[in-house]
Amino acid sequence: MKLLVTGGAGFIGSNFVLYMLREHPEYQIINVDALTYAGNLENLKSIEGNPNHTFVKADIADTATMDRLVADGVDVIVNFAAESHVDRSILEPEIFVKTNVVGTQVLLDIAKKYNITKFVQVSTDEVYGSLGETGLFTEETPITPNSPYSASKAGGDLLVRAYHETFGLPVNITRCSNNYGPFQFPEKLIPLIISRSLADEALPVYGDGLNIRDWLYVEDHCSAIDLVIHEGKNGEVYNIGGNNERTNIHIVKTILEQLGKPESLIKYVEDRLGHDRRYGIDPTKIMNELGWKPKHNFETGIKETIQWYLDNKDWWTRIASGAYQEYYQKQYGDR
Ligand code: NAD
Numbered sequence: 001m002k003l004l005v006t007g008g009a010g011f012i013g014s015n016f017v018l019y020m021l022r023e024h025p026e027y028q029i030i031n032v033d034a035l036t037y038a039g040n041l042e043n044l045k046s047i048e049g050n051p052n053h054t055f056v057k058a059d060i061a062d063t064a065t066m067d068r069l070v071a072d073g074v075d076v077i078v079n080f081a082a083e084s085h086v087d088r089s090i091l092e093p094e095i096f097v098k099t100n101v102v103g104t105q106v107l108l109d110i111a112k113k114y115n116i117t118k119f120v121q122v123s124t125d126e127v128y129g130s131l132g133e134t135g136l137f138t139e140e141t142p143i144t145p146n147s148p149y150s151a152s153k154a155g156g157d158l159l160v161r162a163y164h165e166t167f168g169l170p171v172n173i174t175r176c177s178n179n180y181g182p183f184q185f186p187e188k189l190i191p192l193i194i195s196r197s198l199a200d201e202a203l204p205v206y207g208d209g210l211n212i213r214d215w216l217y218v219e220d221h222c223s224a225i226d227l228v229i230h231e232g233k234n235g236e237v238y239n240i241g242g243n244n245e246r247t248n249i250h251i252v253k254t255i256l257e258q259l260g261k262p263e264s265l266i267k268y269v270e271d272r273l274g275h276d277r278r279y280g281i282d283p284t285k286i287m288n289e290l291g292w293k294p295k296h297n298f299e300t301g302i303k304e305t306i307q308w309y310l311d312n313k314d315w316w317t318r319i320a321s322g323a324y325q326e327y328y329q330k331q332y333g334d335r
Pocket of ligand 1: 006007008009010011012013032033034035036037038039040058059060061079080081082083084085099103122123124125153175176177178179180185
């Protein structure tokens with residue numbers, strides 16, 4: 001099987017590429033990533049030289065390049081590539097529409113042209129908007145995104161749905177809750193809190209800190225997508241989550257405790273505009289219909305993740321210093 005994986009130098013995409021080459025060593029992976037600030041080839045260091053992995057630096061909205069790559073016998077497209085940070089989408093929405101909506105449409109057209117056997121759109125629970133104190137997002141929950149990020153992801157999802165309804169394209173959409181684990185860019189909550197705590201810097205916590213996110217270990221997300229590629233019923237949406245709802249302040253205090261740092265580092269800051277109060281995923285469908293089960297329990301997963309950031313301090317300090325850019329030039333030139 002030959003897969004085109006987009007965004008495979010980002011957090012989840014790189015974990016997915018490593019996971020797939022481990023679980024299916026005979027598969028070929030073409031990994032396309034524009035290497036924005038969030039893409040990092042160091043995430044893929046352990047598979048350098050693997051003949052079944054080819055990295056191509058390209059924008060998913062570049063029709064000619066996507067055409068050339070898919071024409072070369074691609075069976076499956078898994079679309080992770082996205083602008084993914086809500087705060088950035090509030091400052092600069094345009095790039096979110098370009099990548100998350102237009103980029104998805106370009107990939108869909110190419111998928112249709114070459115009759116690929118599966119298109120998996122990796123999406124997010126944020127397209128469902130915000131929950132009150134009770135209830136969970138199911139696949140039937142109306143799409144009511146609140147941030148430019150989630151609106152652009154919802155736009156991409158609706159195009160994927162339309163290509164199935166209109167052209168019969170074999171698609172699935174997966175909607176996952178917040179991921180955590182190795183290789184997450186230090187702007188996101190868990191790595192941000194770890195890196196700032198280690199430097200004894202103030203820890204910004206939005207509003208009252210009681211916003212709730214539902215956390216899933218990144219490898220469990222990867223195993224769910226693997227299952228959807230192979231068993232997903234065309235046209236279906238699958239929600240992915242591990243029933244691990246935690247308030248943001250609980251996450252911050254858990255990290256401080258493990259690192260032996262004082263809670264006095266916590267600094268409540270003005271709430272994010274349009275901040276969704278609560279996300280919670282109902283993963284019953286993927287569990288019952290495809291037999292998916294997460295392997296990682298949150299309490300041990302978070303400990304392992306904190307340890308990974310302690311063991312890989314060079315990885316995140318290099319990103320911050322920009323030295324990673326030099327690495328790319330040295331390793332790959334202008335390819
Ligand atoms: P990320 O920001 O770490 O990685 C995104 C990757 O996409 C980067 O490597 C970046 O260089 C690449 N990219 C951006 N624009 C591109 C373009 N135009 N062409 C090619 N590549 C481009 O994001 P992530 O957290 O790994 O998220 C991956 C996907 O999973 C996204 O689609 C996101 O919406 C979705 N998702 C993320 C989470 C989460 O908790 N992180 C949860 C649910 C769903």
